[in-house]
Amino acid sequence: MNINIANAAKLICAMQSKTVLVLGDVMLDRFVDGAVTRISPEAPVPVLGQSRVHQMPGGAANVACNLAQLGLRVHLIGVCGTDAAGADLAGELAAHPAIFYDSIELDSRPTSLKTRFRAGGQQILRVDDEISEDIDTAATKEFLNRALAAMDGADLVVISDYAKGALPLSLLAEIISGAKASGKTIIADPKRADVSAYAGVDLLTPNLAELQNSTKHALTSIEAIGKAASNLAKDMGFGSVLTTLSSRGMMLSKPDGTQFHDPASARDIFDVSGAGDTVVASVAGALAAGASLEDAVRLANHAAGVAVGKSGTAIVAPGEILAHLGSIPPATDWPEIATQCTTWRDGGDKIAFANGCFDLLHPGHIYLLAKAATTADRLVIGLNGDASVRRLKGTERPHQPAEVRSAVLAALPFVDAVAVFDEDTPYDLIATLQPDIIIKGGDYQADAVVGADIVTARGGKVVIIPTLDGHSTSKLIKT
Secondary structure, eight states: OOOOHHHHHHHHHHHHOOOOEEEEEEEEEEEEEEEEEEOOOOSSSSSEEEEEEEEEEHHHHHHHHHHHTTTTTEEEEEESSSSHHHHHHHHHHHTTTEEEEEEEEEETSSSOEEEEEEEEEEEEEEEEOOOOOOOOOOHHHHHHHHHHHGGOSSSSEEEEESSSSSSSSHHHHHHHHHHHHOOEEEEOOSSSSSSGTTTTSSSEOOBBHHHHHHHTTTTOHHHHHHHHHHHHHHHHOSSEEEEEEEOOEEEEEEETEEEEEOOOOOOOOOOOTTHHHHHHHHHHHHHHOOOOOOHHHHHHHHHHHTTTTTTSOOOOHHHHHHHHHHOOOOOOHHHHHHEEEEEEEHOOEEEEEEEOOOOSHHHHHHHHHHHTTTTSSSEEEEEEHHHHHHHHTTTTTOSOOHHHHHHHHHHTOOOOOOEOSSSSSSSSHHHHHOOOOEESSOOOOGSSSSTHHHHHHTTTEEEEEEEOOOOOOOHHHHH
16 A cells, blocks of 8 residues: 555554564764854864753664654663762653563663754754674663563564674574574664674665675665666575665565655754654554564654754654644535534434544543544544644644644544644534544543533533553654
8 A cells, every 4th residue: 555644644553552572772862952153263173152951862763752742652771880870760650650670780881872963953063972893792682682581572673783782793693593583573774894793684775885794885876776786685694675865765585575665754954853753763664563574664754754853863753743744634514524423413323522632642632532532433533723733722723724633533433524723622523523422532521521511411521531551742843
């Protein structure tokens, strides 16, 4: 199938029950932002006036965060130091309840820390604090034992190798052997030039520079890239090679010489930090959910298009991917939807109603609405219009306009209709539609829910569904 907003939504929903094991080099990405207004009198270098410092998980940890943001469960195994950066990394990962961070802490090495200094959104310097030597024999054995023990609980394995020492050659070989013995699909994101270390994986995901390093050839045309990657897959026993090509999109190459080129979907490029991790996570999530390799690539290309438009090491939400795919606006006219509700009721269907802003759809939203759909035969969403969101959330919201938010919601396979309201509450909309059940997420008393009197007067009810911890639009916007 070609990826459109409807089948992408089905695919993302299918990810919600899957688990991915991520193994590799975890790191902390720190960003120091400010303005440069003068040159130092001490040396011919710019003086950065610091205005903001923020940090986020990087490397394999960023892959894990992207997977969690798509709604998958993640078991992350990595190596860090017993230092402040390691504690900060653990704290950042703890904000994602779907991630089980299985860290191997070593006194002998620092946590990999990359500090980027930026002025006007442009990176002017990066400072790396890390050791790239292989971990010792004891740590290697511990890593292997944990990885093999986690295989059975995973639907797919991702090797995120940044060549920072967490994955010695012997460990890579044992991990790949163990995953194949367990029947797991293996994706490897390589940084080392000798890709024979990943022999036997199902998918290798180099960028163009990494592919050129591996093949020892300068590759310029799409045809040459595809042929070189196919030859590499054949020689090394890879199931396929997915080469990311920046502004030219992605090239999927198979050992039999067949290729699939998906052009880039980015609209604006702001920062490429972590975009490769977004690609790996999106492909992994899609494959774990049962997608074909070609459709996984298509979905990942749209995710990458979102990621490069963000600042810093980005994570991408389901709603952002669906919005990037474009949409056909659903019917949001109240009388039209009310007529449809009457038809459904006349046919014996029960109708559930849930409402909210749904600004940047995330796994918490998907969880709530999927649960809501199980309470009735039909699910109708009341969506706060743009003016309503601004009054409730502030002038900086919504992040996406109502026509985008409504189309994204309508694409979900368990949503039957979306009605936009501009009032502060959906009371008038509920009175118009006359649903049988009102769904509310969180810790509410049923009789305090807006519209409860309307549905209970008709013999209906209010259902309270606990929210999924760790997911909010406000938190996502900050990333």
